[in-house]
Amino acid sequence: MAWALKLPLTDEVIESGLVQDFDASLSGIGQELGAGAYSMSDVLALPIFKQEESNLPPDTENKILPFQYVLCAATSPAVKLHDETLTYLNQGQSYEIRMLDNRKIGELPEITGKMVKSIIRVVFHDRRLQYTEHQQLEGWRWNRPGDRILDLDIPMSVGIIDPRANPTQLNTVEFLWDPSKRTSVFIQVHCISTEFTMRKHGGEKGVPFRIQIDTFKENENGEYTEHLHSASCQVKVFKPKGADRKQKTDREKMEKRAPQEKEKYQPSYETTILTECSPWPEATYVNNSPSPGFNSTHNSFPVAEGNGSPSHQPEPVVQLCLDVCFVLFLFFSSFQNLLPAATPQDAQQWLHRNRFSPFCRLFTNFSGADLLKLTREDVIQICGPADGIRLFNALKGRVVRPRLTIYVCQESQQSREQQTKHENGDAAPNTFFVYHAIYLEELTAGELTEKIAQLFNISPRQINQIFKQGPTGIHVLVSDELIQNFQDEVCFVLDTMKDDTNDGYHIILK
Numbered sequence: 001m002a003w004a005l006k007l008p009l010t011d012e013v014i015e016s017g018l019v020q021d022f023d024a025s026l027s028g029i030g031q032e033l034g035a036g037a038y039s040m041s042d043v044l045a046l047p048i049f050k051q052e053e054s055n056l057p058p059d060t061e062n063k064i065l066p067f068q069y070v071l072c073a074a075t076s077p078a079v080k081l082h083d084e085t086l087t088y089l090n091q092g093q094s095y096e097i098r099m100l101d102n103r104k105i106g107e108l109p110e111i112t113g114k115m116v117k118s119i120i121r122v123v124f125h126d127r128r129l130q131y132t133e134h135q136q137l138e139g140w141r142w143n144r145p146g147d148r149i150l151d152l153d154i155p156m157s158v159g160i161i162d163p164r165a166n167p168t169q170l171n172t173v174e175f176l177w178d179p180s181k182r183t184s185v186f187i188q189v190h191c192i193s194t195e196f197t198m199r200k201h202g203g204e205k206g207v208p209f210r211i212q213i214d215t216f217k218e219n220e221n222g223e224y225t226e227h228l229h230s231a232s233c234q235v236k237v238f239k240p241k242g243a244d245r246k247q248k249t250d251r252e253k254m255e256k257r258a259p260q261e262k263e264k265y266q267p268s269y270e271t272t273i274l275t276e277c278s279p280w281p282e283a284t285y286v287n288n289s290p291s292p293g294f295n296s297t298h299n300s301f302p303v304a305e306g307n308g309s310p311s312h313q314p315e316p317v318v319q320l321c322l323d324v325c326f327v328l329f330l331f332f333s334s335f336q337n338l339l340p341a342a343t344p345q346d347a348q349q350w351l352h353r354n355r356f357s358p359f360c361r362l363f364t365n366f367s368g369a370d371l372l373k374l375t376r377e378d379v380i381q382i383c384g385p386a387d388g389i390r391l392f393n394a395l396k397g398r399v400v401r402p403r404l405t406i407y408v409c410q411e412s413q414q415s416r417e418q419q420t421k422h423e424n425g426d427a428a429p430n431t432f433f434v435y436h437a438i439y440l441e442e443l444t445a446g447e448l449t450e451k452i453a454q455l456f457n458i459s460p461r462q463i464n465q466i467f468k469q470g471p472t473g474i475h476v477l478v479s480d481e482l483i484q485n486f487q488d489e490v491c492f493v494l495d496t497m498k499d500d501t502n503d504g505y506h507i508i509l510k
Contacts, residue, residue, distance in 0.1 A: 064102065064104060065102055065229060065231075065276055066101075066102055066103045066107065066108055066228060066229050067099065067100065067101060067102055067103075067179070067215055067228070067229045067231075068100040068102045068231075068273065068274075069097055069098070069099060069100070069213050069231050069273075069274040070097065070098040070100065070271050070272070070273055070274070071087060071095060071096075071097050071211065071233060071235075071271065071272040071273075071274065072095060072096040072097070072098065072271050073087050073088070073089060073095050073235075073271070073272055074087070074247060074268055074269065074270050074271070074272075075087050075266070075268055075269045075271075075272050076088060076246075076247065076250050076268065077250050077251055077254045077265060077266070077267065077268035078250040078253060078254060078265065079265060079266045080264055080265055080266070081264060081265065081266055083266070084233075084234050084275070085233060085234065085266065085269075085272055086208070086234050086235070086236065087233060087234070087235045087236075087272045088235070088236055088237075088238060088242075088243035088244075088246050088247055089189055089235050089236070089237045089238070089243050090237070090238060090239075090240050090241060090242065090243045090244070091189065091190060091191070091192050091237055091238065091239050091240055091242075092188055092189075092190055092240065093188065093240070094153040094156055094186040094187070094188050095186065095187055095188075095189075096156075096184050096185070096186050097120070097184065097185050097186075097187060097211075097213070098183075098184050099118065099159075099177055099179075099183040099184065099185065101179035101180065103179070108217075108228070110217065111179065111217050111228075112180070113178075113180065114178075114217070114218065115161065115176040115177065115178055115218075116176070116177060116178075116179060116215050116216065116217050116224070116228065117174060117175070117176050117215070117216045117217075117224035118174065118175060118177060118185075118213055118214065118215045118216075119172060119173070119174040119213070119214045119215075119216075119280075120150065120172070120173050120174070120185070120187060120211065120212070120213050121150065121169075121171050121172040121173075121211075121212050121214075121280060122149055122150045122171045122189055122191075122209050122210070122211055123171065123209065123210050123212060123280070124136070124196075124207065124208075124209060124210070125207070125208040125209055125210045125234050126207055126208065129196065129207060132360065132361065135348065135352060135357060135360055136196055136357060137149070137170060137171060138352050138357070139352050139355065139356075139357020139358070139360070140170070140191060140195065140196075140357070141170060142352065142353065142355050142357075143195075143355055143357075144190075144191075147170075147190055148165065148170045148171075148190060149170045149171040149189065149190055149191045150170070150171050150172065150173055150187060150188070150189060150190070151165070151173070151187070151188045151190065152165070152173050152175070152185065152186065152187060152188075153186035153187065153188055156186035157184060157185045157186050158182060158183065158184045159177055159178065159181050159182055159183030159184065160175040160176070160177050160183060160185050161175065161176040161177065161178075162175060162176050163175040173187070176224075187211075189209075189235075189237050191237060192206065192237045192238060192239055192242075193205075193206020193207050193208065193209065193236045193237050193238070194206040194207075196358070197358070206236055206237070206238070208234050208235065208236050209234070209235050209236065209237060210232045210233065210234055210235070211232060211233055211235055211274070212230065212231070212232035212274075212277065212280055213230065213231055213232070213274060214227065214229075214230045214279050214280055215227075215228045215229045215230070216228060227279050229276070230276065230277050230278060230279040230280070231274035231275055231276050231277060232274055232275065232277045233272050233273075233274045233275065247268075251268065337397040338350050338368050338371060338372065338394075338395060339368050340368050340369040340372055341368060341369075342367060342368025342369075343367060343368075344364065344365055344366060344367050346368065347363065347366055347367055347368050347370075347371055348360055348363070348364070350368075351363065354394050356383075356387070356391055356394075358387075359382070359383055359387070359391070362382060362383075371395055372395055374392075374395070376388075376389075376392045379391050379392045379395070380392070402439035402440060402441055403440060403441055403443055404439070404440040404443055404483070404486060404488055405437060405438070405439055405440075405488055405489050406437075406438050406440070406486060406489070406490050406491070406492060407435040407436065407437055407438075407489065407490070407491045407492070408435060408436055408438060408452070408455070408491075408492050408493070408494050408509075409433050409434060409435045409436070409491075409492070409493050409494065410456065410493075410494050435491060436455055438451045438452070438455065439451075440483070443480065443483050443484045444480045444483065445466060445478050445479055445480055445482075445483060448466060448478065448483060449463050449466060452466070452494070452507060461504070462503070462504050462505055463504065463505060463506075463507055464499050464502070464504040464505065464506055465477060465478075465506050465507070466478040466506070466507045466508075466509065467506060467507070467508050467509065468482065468492075468508075468509045469508055469509065469510045475508065478509070492509040492510060493509075493510045494507060494508070494509065494510075495507075495508040495510060496508070
């Protein structure tokens with residue numbers, strides 16, 4: 001009987017216990033989402049919030065990429081977790097990029113045994129500079145005529161075929177390669193990050209670049225336009241040996257940090273793996289345009305290639321002449337003065353042609369009249385002393401004044417008679433003597449000899465000595481020191497005297 005009475009009590013205890021456990025579980029809902037339960041920075045660091053920054057397609061975490069590109073340069077240890085890696089490079093140094101085939105068995109069988117084309121380019125990491133990339137690169141071209149931003153070190157490279165570079169695309173190179181064979185390409189970056197900073201007073205941080213590789217396969221027409229894979233990494237380029245010093249500085253700074261602080265930073269890796277990204281927007285345009293090939297001296301010469309008919313392709317020599325003419329046209333047009341009627345677009349082109357590209361963004365909406373209204377103090381305040389003075393002089397069209405100007409007139413028998421009549425008061429009123437200006441920069445006797453020879457269309461070798469007529473008619477040999485003591489805008493009458501020893505002449509300044 002006692003056992004029968006305990007049974008309902010036990011059920012009640014069990015039932016009440018279940019209710020208490022259920023209530024307790026419900027009471028915890030919502031408490032884990034309190035203010036102190038999570039950090040917003042941790043949430044923002046999740047991969048889903050990093051997709052826009054890295055331009056990754058949405059389903060890439062578990063996706064095995066067909067190719068992998070490895071830049072053989074160490075990453076910086078001063079990069080925080082969840083941030084993109086940063087690699088320091090030396091200007092002009094050759095760096096290896098290993099082109100690895102990462103396909104599974106049976107994946108992309110259409111490229112098995114065939115070539116693929118890869119395009120390597122150096123672009124801006126900063127989106128603000130990406131919008132003005134064309135203007136920035138054109139400005140760099142004028143500051144560094146004949147140089148390229150990106151080059152291939154062909155003797156060091158392995159497995160690349162038909163390497164090419166377009167002279168109008170200084171930051172791009174392309175080549176063919178077989179994914180089934182070992183391929184390593186060596187690149188050289190010739191621009192430094194500080195060349196694109198707005199102000200250049202020393203100590204400023206350089207802008208980061210991106211090294212991006214886009215790979216394409218052949219289509220039905222044999223053109224490499226079907227995109228396969230793209231990847232990129234962030235780099236900064238320093239003057240020779242500057243990257244090594246920067247890497248050492250970052251490593252020493254990290255060693256001084258507390259262990260808890262070190263956990264917030266990535267370790268430094270010996271190589272840099274390029275991460276997948278969207279293809280470069282201009283990749284299709286670059287593929288469809290003819291690309292000149294490399295020669296042994298790394299100079300670019302056009303060759304016939306592309307989709308057009310061979311009969312319509314320009315001859316290499318003709319194309320080279322057209323390129324030279326275009327460069328000469330741009331060179332001489334750069335010396336034109338800025339007109340008040342120039343539009344903002346014309347003003348931007350004028351700034352680029354005259355090597356003021358770093359300041360184009362500051363003067364985006366300025367017309368020619370707006371720029372010409374700026375005072376010397378305004379320009380110096382905006383651009384700094386050095387560039388400000390240069391820009392002000394260019395705006396005003398100021399020509400560099402020569403160090404010394406002299407005026408000369410060639411003496412003849414007729415001029416002697418006219419000079420005698422003039423001294424006696426018998427010369428006609430309309431009698432005048434024509435003088436020629438000679439501008440001297442080096443203030444040397446050799447320079448004066450060349451200028452006189454040019455003036456009278458004779459060879460400088462025909463002028464043996466130059467004398468200056470001194471007091472009592474003496475002849476003083478003209479030396480560098482004597483020319484340096486000439487008064488500016490002094491006038492001379494040139495008399496010639498035949499040298500008895502040879503066919504030369506002596507020049508006498510009277």
